[in-house]
Amino acid sequence: MYHWDFYTVLQSFDLFLIGIWTTLLYTIGSIALGVVIGLTACFARLSRFWAVRLLARSYQELFRCTPLLVQILWAYYALPMLLGISISNTVAGLLTLSLYVGSFYAEIFRGGINAIDKGQREAAAAIGMSGVQSMRYIILPQAVKKMLPAFINQSVIQVKNTSLLYAISIAELTYMTSVVNSETYRPLEAYSLAAVMYFVMLFPLTQVADHFERRMRRSD
Amino acid sequence: MTQATISLRGLTKSFGALQVLNGIDLDLMPGEVLGVIGPSGSGKSTLIRCMNMMELPTSGSLLFKGQAISPRFRGKDGQPGMGELRKRVGMVFQHFNLFPHLTVLDNVTQGPRIVLKEDRAEAEATAHDLLAQVGLADKAQAYPSHLSGGQKQRVAIARALAMKPDVLLLDEVTSALDPELVGEVLGVIRALAGKGMTMVIVTHEMGFAADVASRVLFMEQGRIAEEGTPEDILRNPKSERLQAFLSRFHA
């Protein structure tokens, strides 16, 4: 019978805290950057210039169709060789995570905007609104509501994806758990605890997403 | 001679290979109520949508009060653009297209506040007057989803009127309504006609066209096939096609 010993592991709680804090920083940072990138790519996809559309599309497919882990390793180990400069793991990690989530956000934003009936755009145009005004006052406020569940779900995935930064030695939760493990030789307790911590962070978020989804279905 | 509010000169419109309007010449005079009738697919909607450049003409020109309008939003080289045109030409849609995330009041004030840069108090005062005029004074704070079709369409009319347009374009604005709600919307339009509002009305309600229009166009295959007073067109149709169209209607 296995003898559970959380006490030893919990003595390294400060290491877990560092991990949680770092995970949160990378999550928030990459989501914020990802929103900016996603919005840019989304509007580029809706552009009337085909070259702009093609560029945005290529970026999206590149990041959606290759594994995030490969992207992270590539940005950290391969890109510096290609450019002949050094890239810190912080920069490589944050940038890759942001570009990755941005490619998915772009699709979510575009879906939300396209889901708005074209009559809305016409009604806005008919009272003399410009394209930008109609986007700002009529389309986006409605689209944001439709996007919210998918946006939150993608952000939940993003929290979990920060664990891949383990591969380039960024001190996020998974990496710090491995540190705890190597100090205590208690993998079962350490990784179980890590799983619980992720769960506690994410479960409320999925509930929020469900809530918005239910509310949206009601209002339709 | 007074100047036409909207003039179309040799206007054509194609969707890909399909030519929908085949050279339309038309002058809409101030105070005129123009009824547009014709079979499905004859180009009525396309015609009325060209009048505020919701559809861009393939060739030909549109003049607003004698001035050519550029098919760009802001215009070019001193020519006003379609943004300017749409401030002066209102449109009401078959499916209302109210903004569902805004209250009735905000639906009506949106244009004046954002496009005409009126301040909120001024825009809301006008909006309350207009809502009273269409019989919806008590619905200002309601959301569109809580209104009946007839109420929605009256809000849509108020929203268009809030821009103080010179012309109102109405494309089958009662077609999506339950029969018992048609009357209240037609009543509002009739009142507008009585006040001298210039309007273009695409309709399948022949009785209403006869009643409210000062001139009726019969469209067929992208052309104005016949035009005249409601009396001429609806009671004494000359062409066989128009006779056939009308008899199908009465049947």
Ligand SMILES: Nc1ncnc2c1ncn2[C@@H]1O[C@H](COP(=O)(O)OP(=O)(O)OP(=O)(O)O)[C@@H](O)[C@H]1O
């Ligand atoms: N955006 C579009 N793209 C392609 N074809 C179109 C488009 N809009 C209209 N058409 C075509 O143009 C023709 C005229 O359409 P339009 O809507 O102007 O007719 P209508 O007289 O308003 O008919 P209805 O009485 O059914 O409303 C039709 O054959 C229609 O299929």
Ligand SMILES: [Mg+2]
């Ligand atoms: Mg039509």
